Amino acid sequence: MSATDTGVRPRRLGELLVERGLVSDKDLARALALQRRTCDPLGGILLALGLVRRYDLYHTLSELWELPFVDLSREPADRVLLQSLPMELMIRERFVPVTKAGAQVTVAVARRPDAALEETLRQALGDVPVTYRVTTDWDIDHAIRQTFRQELIDGATYGLFFRNPEDSAHSVFTRSQFAVLVGGVVAALGALYVAPLPVLIVLNLFISLAFLVSIVFKVAVSFVGAAPERWETITADDVTRLEDHDLPLYTVLVPVYHEASVVQQVLRNLSRLDYPKSKLEILILLEEDDVDTIAAAKAAQPPGNVRFVIVPDQVPKTKPKALNVGLYFARGEYLVIYDVEDRPDPDQLKKSVVAFRDGPANLACVQAALNYYNANENLLTRMFTLEYSYWFDYLLPGLHKLALPIPLGGTSNHFRTQILRRLGAWDPFNVTEDADLGARASARGYSVGMINSTTYEEANRHVGNWIRQRSRWIKGFMQTTLVFLRKPAVLVRQIGLIPTLSFLALVAGTPVTFLMTVPMWALYVTWLVRGTNALNPLFPPAILYLSLFNFLVGNMLATYLGMLAVFRRRQYGLIFWALATPVYCVLHSIAASKAVWQLFTRPFYWEKTTHGLSRVRAPR
C-alpha cells in the first residue's frame, strides 16, 4: 500500500534532508529554484552545488526509497560476482552485485530501482530474485575500479591496438615501413658513395620543394580561414536560446599529474563554466603513484559533481591512457578534455552543444581555439601566442572551410561520447593523441569542426620547457604520419586525394621543414661568412632560384602569416614581434631534432611540460 493510497503525502528528499539538519532551508530553496530550470533530480543538484555530502545524501535516499544502505568500503562486493558482469554495463546503470546467497542476489544501486533496471538485471543475472541496497555512486565506481583494475588498464592501454593494430602507434614502424626506411637509407648511402653530388642535389631539391609546398599551402589555407564569415559561427543569441532543462549531461575530463599546486586553480577555472552544475560531470584523472596531487585534490573538497578517477600505475604513463580510463566512467552525451591550467570561456560548453545540434550527424568533434593569458611575458610567450592565434584562428578554420582533415589541439576538444568510443578513443602510444584522433575521425568518415570559443592557457616562458613540449608535439606528428601512411592507398580511398595531401603537407610536412631549418641556415651562414664557392655545385640554377625564393619569399610569407594572427583577437601589440618568426623557427628545428632522436630511442616517452612557471597571474 503506497502513501498516496493511504492519503499521506509521500515524503520528499529535500524535506528529509532539512529534517535531518543536513541541508538548510535556504540551500534547499536555492536547489529547488535550480531544479525548476534544469528539471534534474534534486539530489544531483544538491551534490553539484556542494550543499550536501554524498554519504549523507545516499543515506537519506535509502530511507526515502525504503531500502537498506550498504557501505561498500566496509562490506565489499563479491569480486567473483562482480567480474561475472560487464564492467561498462555496471558503470552505465550504476549498480554492482554485492553478494549471492543461494539463488538470491543482493545488488547495490545508486539510483531508485525501476522497471528498466529490473529488466537489465534480469538479462544480466538471469531470472533470479534480487534484493536492493543503496550505496553511493562513488562506491560503485570505486568497487569497479578495484575489481576490474587490470581490465581497465589493459583496455585503456591496448584497447585500440587490439581492436585494430594499424590504428595504433604501438608499433612505431610496421615491417614494410621499416624495410622501406632501411632500404632507403642503405640506397642513399650507396648512392652517396657512388655519385655524391647528384644525390645531394636531389636531397636539396626535395628539401626546397618541401619548404615551398609548406608555405604555399599554409598561405592558401590561412587566407581561406580569414574570411570574415567564419568569425561568428555561433552567436550569443544561439547560446541564450538554450534551455537549461534541455541540456544534456556533459563530461569534463581533466588529466592531472604532479600538479598538486594547481589543483585548486583547476577547480576554480571549471567552476566558471556556464553550464548547470547538475548536468556537469567533472572527472579529475589522477595517477595512482601521484600521492601529492591526490592529497591536494581531496583537500580541495570539490563539489559533488567532481569525481576523482585514480588511474592504475602502469606504463605507458601518458595522458591519453589516463583519458581512456576516464572515458570508461564518462556518462555524458558530450565530453571535453581540459588541461590543468586551462581557463575556458564560460559559454564554451553551450556553444559546443549548439554546434553538435546544428551540425551533421557525423560531426564527431568540435575544437575550440586555444590562446594564452600571459602573451606579453617575454619573447617566447609572444611568439607562442602568435603561433597559436594563427593556428586556431586562421589555419584550422581554413581547413574546416575546405573540408580538410583537422589535427586537433591538445585540449578543448569536444566530442560526441558515443562516436569517441566508436573511434576507439585515444592512442596511448601516440604522444599527440589529439592530432591522431582528428586524423582517425576523418579517415573513418567523421567530420571535425571549430567553434568560436577560446580556452586560455599558460604559454611556456622557459626555452627548455618549451623545447621539451614542442619536441613531444613534433614526435607525435611523426608518429601520426607513420600510422596513417601504413596503407596510403587505403587512406586515399577513405578520405580522398586532396585531404590526404593536405594531411601530409601539414602533419608530415611540419616536422620535415622544421628539421631542415637549422641545416639550411647553417649552409647559408657558412656561405655568408666564408664566402666559399664549395657549396655552388649543390645549387644548380633551378634549385638555386627555388632556394632563394624560399629564403626570401618563404620567410617573408611566414612572417606575414604571423602578422595575420593578431587581427582576430586584436592583439595589435604583438604584430611587430612577428618579425622574429625566422628565429622562432630555429627553436622549432632544435625541438624537431630532439623529436627524431626520441622517435627511435624513446617513442612513447611523454615529455612532461612544467606548468605554473609564469609570473603573470592568471585572471580570476
Place this chain on the structure above:
Amino acid sequence: MASAASARRAELRQNPTAGPLAAAGVFFFLAAALTYRADVSLWLSHHHAHVIEKALLVLDRGRLELIGFFYPPLPFLLMLSWPSPVFAGRLAVACGAGLVWILTRELSCLPFPRPASFGLLLGLATPTTFFLFTQSLWEALLLLLLVVARTQCVEFVSRGNTRALFIAGLALGLAFLANYYVLLFTLPYAFTMLLFVRTTRRGAGVAAAFVLVFPMVATILGWMYLSWVFTGEPLAFTRDPASSMFAFLKPDGADLPTGWSAALRATAHDVRMAPVYMVVALVVAWYRPFRLLTLVVCAVFVLVLRTFGFVFPDYLATVTFTVVALASLPPRTPRQLWPLLLVTALLQFGLGWALPLRGEPAAWQNAVTSGEVTPEDREETAIGQSLNQRPARSVLIDDRVGYRIIARAGTARPFLTPVDGLYALAVSQPARFVPSMLAPVGRAHVVEAAGQSPAGAHPGLRLTRAWSTWCLYESTTSRATLGPQIR
C-alpha cells in the same frame, strides 16, 4: 520589347559582374587591336624591347643571374614564357582590362544611371591610356596592382575584412617588382590606415599600416640582397637603362622635366590634361574632405619626384591621376552630379584625342593610326632578322644600346653581350675573339665606305654593312672562331 529591355537593365543592375566584364571586354578588344596594329607596323617600345631582350638572354643562357638582376623583374618573368612584342602587348592589355573591370565595379556602386557610371570611363579612353596599356607593361602592372591594393584597403577600412588588408599588402609588394614608384604610393596607403581605421583597440591603425608596408619593404630588401649577391652592388638595378629612375639616364631623358619650375609646369600640364581628376577632387573636397588627402598627395608626389630628377612620364601622370580619381569617387556621391562628371569625362576624352602627344606615345600613335613602318623600325627589324641565324656568340654587341636589335632578332643566341664572361676580352680584341661586331653609328667608330677598315677601329675588322644607325664589322681573318665554339 520595352519589358525585355527593362528586365535586361534590372538584370545588369543586380548582376555586378556583367557590366564590368563587358567594359573590360570592350577595352581588351580595342587595345588588342592596337597591339596588332603596332606589331604590323613593326613598332616596339623601349620598355618592351628591354624586357624581351633580357628574356631572350635568360632563355638562351639558362641562368637568371646573368642579367645582373634586371629590374623590374615582374614584366621580365612574365615574358619568359613567350618573349615577343605581341605577348608583351597582350599582357599589358590584360592589365588594362583588369583595371577597367575593377574600376567599373567601383563605379557601379555609384548612385548614377548605369550608362553614366560607365561613361566616366571615357576619361580613360584616350591615346595615352591605350599607349600605356599596350606598350608599357611595367607601368600597366603598377597601376593594376595599385588599384587592387586600393580596393582591398577600402574593403578593410569599411568592413574590417582582414584578408583584404593582407591582399593589399601583397599587391603592393608585388608591385615593387613591376615598378619602383610603388614605394611612394604605399606611403599614402599606409597613412590612410592610420587615419581611417576605426577601432576601440589602440594600435589597430599602426598594425594595419605595418601590414601594408611590410611586403614592399621585404621585397625591396630582398631585391637589393639578390642584386648584391650576384652583382656585388645592392643598388645596381637603379642604374640599369631599362629601369632607371633618373631622367638623365633615360634614352629619351632630354624630354623629361627636372628641377622645380620645369617639374611644376609639367605636373600642372598633366593635371590640366586630366579634368576628371580636378573635378573629382572638388567633389571629394565638398562631400568627403578627409579623403582629399589621398588625391592631392598623388599630384604632390609626382611634382616632388620630377623636381629631384626622377622620371615620371606625362602619359603615366595623366593616366594615374585619372585612375586615382575614378577609384576615389565616394559611393555616396550625390546623384545629381553625374551630368557634371560625365561631361568632364567627355572633355578629357576629347582633349586626349585632340592634343598631340609627345615622345614615344606620339611615335606609337603615328604608327597605329597610319599603319606605316618607319625607316628606323624597318631597319632595326632587318638588322635583327639578318643576324638571328648567325652562329652562337658570333656577333659582339653591347645590349645596353643594342637591346632593340636583339629583341627584333627574336633570339639572343648569336650575340655576345656583357652578360657573357668573354665579353670584356672580346671588346679588347674583337677580331681575335668574334667573327662579327655590331656597333652603333657615332659611338666609337666612324662610318667608312664599305669594304674598308674604319679609321680608329680595331685591326682585323672591316665594315661589311652599314645602316643609318648601325654598322656591322666582320673579321678579316679566320682566327675568330670563338663564337662558333660556344655551345
